[in-house]
Amino acid sequence: EIVLTQSPATLSLSPGERATLSCRASQSVSSYLAWYQQKPGQAPRLLIYDASNRATGIPARFSGSGSGTDFTLTISSLEPEDFAVYYCQQRSNWPRVITFGQGTRLEIK
């Protein structure tokens, strides 16, 4: 089973600052890595898929990078609405198995 480890657990930043979130896989997932944002009481929202592709309607300040085992989600300049919990997720297709990281909480400093 592939384990995803996210760091840091909590990130405290101010609006306008740059956020860098990390996700490390226990073995290569190629580029099959997605990122989600979740706000309290809401379902997760897909931000990035296949490591670097923004999902429909996602602002350009969100970007993803990486391949293999090390991935990064970057928010270039934080807006007040960006403070939330972020999860990474990997998929393998044959057979289809999906795992999530434990999440990073992005909080206002």
Next chain:
Amino acid sequence: QLQLQESGPGLVKPSETLSLTCTVSGGSISSSSYYWGWIRQPPGKGLEWIGSIYYSGSTYYNPSLKSRVTISVDTSKNQFSLKLSSVTAADTAVYYCARDPPDSGFDYWGQGTLVTVSS
């Protein structure tokens, strides 16, 4: 606009079977090559994939839950369903259904439904 809606009992007794249905509207569950998945989130914790069903009916389950999970699809009602047997308090969670494209992440989600396991 595709919409998904979970439905089912909010309270299940220990050792019984949890049953939920996801109704898809705004698109056909069988018209495209998508998976349809279930994800859960215990209160205050992270996300856990339960399993997915391909539009053709093939199923894929989280190995840690496989012995207790059944996912099925009813194309005539545009629904897919989850059954989780022998539940315990550890199965208390918000359960989400979502569309699971083969080459992306979960892109459409239901609002989630809280299921509590308690006597």
